[in-house]
Amino acid sequence: MEKRLSNAAMEGDIESLLQLLQEDPLILHRSMVSCSSDSPLHVSSMLGHLRFVRQLLNLNPELASELDSHGCSALHLAAAKGYLGIVRELVKVDPGMSMVRNQEGRTPLHLAAIKGRVEIVSELVRARPESARVMTERGETALHLCVGRNRLVGLKSLIELNGEDDGMVNHKDCEGNTLLHVAVANNQIEIIKFLFTIPGLDVNAMNNNGFTALDTLKQSPRALGDLEIESILRDAGVLSSKDLHVIAVEWIPSPPKIPRIPKPLVSNKSIESETNSRKPVTKQKHTDWLGRKRSALMVVSSLIATVAYQAAISPPGGVLQADETVDDKGNPLEHPRKAGTAVMAYNQSIEYGQFMIFNTLAFLASLSIILLLVSGLPMKKRRWMWVQMIIMWIAITAQVLTYFISLRHMSPDSASGMLHDVTQISVLAWLGLMGVVFIGNVLRMNLWVLRKYGFIKEKKQNHSTDKEVDNDNEDV
Incomplete structure (x- = not known):
């Protein structure tokens, strides 16, 4: 009997249904308590x-409130498939079912919004206007689902039905994202x-990460429409969010001016506390300057150390790949050459020595x-930073000299004349630049x-000018 009822439902055969009811008037009630999850x-x-x-x-209105194994x-099902007539019949019998969420936390309105069933959305909202406010488990409204699936027509329909309610338009999901955040994240220009x-519409609403829609665009993967958005x-x-923070700070009302107390009435303790309150600002500037310099020195010194190490293990001309104990004529060499030693050390010993000295220095x-x-030593004073900068100048200069020695060694004799002139001019220009930097500092x-x-x-200058002078002195 259950199988015949299922076949009749699949074919929409009303005659078979009526025949089954004649054989068993309780068959529809039995289907509600059977183990089968899907009712007719x-x-x-x-x-x-x-x-x-x-x-x-008509035969059993209670079937409208039955749920399958997925809730x-x-x-x-009718809302997801877009069957408007069936939706109207079901809502007419039990309007409260439009508020019921399935196991995924979605109502019939949510499914219709996801599928873009505009007529279904309108029908459900008209039947139960409060169904538009039901949220998913992630705090999403039907508007969020329309935007997330790029359903512009459905979004417009919901906005019209809700009368452009500010609460719905600016509602945030569990991550604090508004409709504008979701649309920007998905690059939906028309929406x-x-x-x-x-x-x-709150155009500058921030999500749980403190991002506005503009911040969301910058954090999202690059796409073709980013510039237009x-x-x-x-x-x-x-x-x-940074601009909003600056505006908020600028609009903080300034405290009322307090009349200056005559100097004899000011205690030494008050002067000391006022002086101490100003120190953290200077210290913060000092720390920021030192921090930037330390970071720059660490990066540059690491690069120079890497280049110098590579130049030491791979000198110009390379290294011997095998021992050489005889010359081209088969005669034994007075000074045999061993594998792994630099070729330049045998051919140009003076230049090799200069190369290694400057490279080691760098x-x-x-x-x-x-x-x-x-x-970890307490070297946060300005004088120690100057010492490290001087060491850096030495390392850079030694690296430059190493480069020119390598260049001259690897160049053929036919280019030695022009190369000598170019090298000499380059070295002089570099030394001149170093001299200007040194004298200026x-x-x-x-x-x-x-x-x-x-x-x-x-x-005597105003307060802003004094700050500029202090900043210039700190940059020394």
């Missing part, structure tokens, strides 16, 4: 047999344009800087020392 109403609703569904509801009602036409967002007044100088930076250091110990009196 589920099957016929999923296949779109409107007349069969109407007959079933779906017949209304879920973004439509959202900006909705009154009351960014232009649309900026034209609509969307800002980044290698050890760069390693010295790395050692000082990672040693010496002059700035002397000016700083003279100002610090009062040998040079500064002119």
Whole structure:
């Protein structure tokens, strides 16, 4: 009997249904308590047999509230498949089923929104307007699902039915993302344009990560429409979280001016506390400057050490691959050559010595800087940074000389004349540049020392100018 009822539901055969009811008037009630998860109403609703569904509801309206093994009602299935007539019949019998969520946390309206069934969405919202506010387990509304699946028509329909409710338009999911966040993350240009036409849209809403829609665009993988989306967002007044923070700080009302207390009435303790309150700002600037310099020195010294190490194990001309004990004529060599030794050491011993001296100097100088930076010693004073910068100048200069020696060794004799002139000019230009940098820093250091110990009196300037002078002195 159950198999015959299932076949009748699959074929939408009303005559077979009536015949089964004559044989067993309780067959529809039995189907509700049987082990089968799909009732005849589920099957016929999923296949779109409107007349069969109407007959079933007339005979047993309780079938409309039955759920299958996935927690779906017949209304879920009909809404997902887009059978408007069946949806109307089911809603008419039991409107409350439009609020029921399946095992995935989705209502019939959610499924219709995902599938883009605009007519179904409209019918369900008209039947139960509050169904539009039901959220999934992730806090998503039907509007979020429309945007996530790029269902622009369904989104417009829901917005019209909800009367452009600000709460719905600006609702956030479990990650704090609004409709605008989701549209930007999915590069949906048309939906973004439509959202900006909705009154009351919060264009600068931030999600749980503190990102606005503009920040979301920058964090998302690059796509072809990124430039157009960014232009649309900026034209609509969307800002980044950093810009919002700056604006918020600028709008903080300034505290009322407190009349200056005469000097005799100010205690030494008050002066000391005021001085201490100012120290962290200077210390912070000092720390930032030192931090930037330390990072730059670490990167450059690591590169120089790598290049110098590679040059030492692979000198110009390479190394011998096998022992050489005889010459080309078969005579034994007075000084046999061993495998793994530098070819340049035998052919041009003086140039090889110069190459290794400068290369070793660059290698050890760069390693010295790395050692000082990672040693953990209290070298956060400016004078220690100057010492490390001087060591860095030595390492760079030695690396330059190593390069020119290698260049001249690897060049053929036919190019030695022109190469000698080019090398000489290049070395002189480099030494001139180093001299200018050295003299400039010496002059700035002397000016700083003279100002610090009062040998040079500064002119009285406003507070902003004093800050600029301090910053220039720190950069020394």
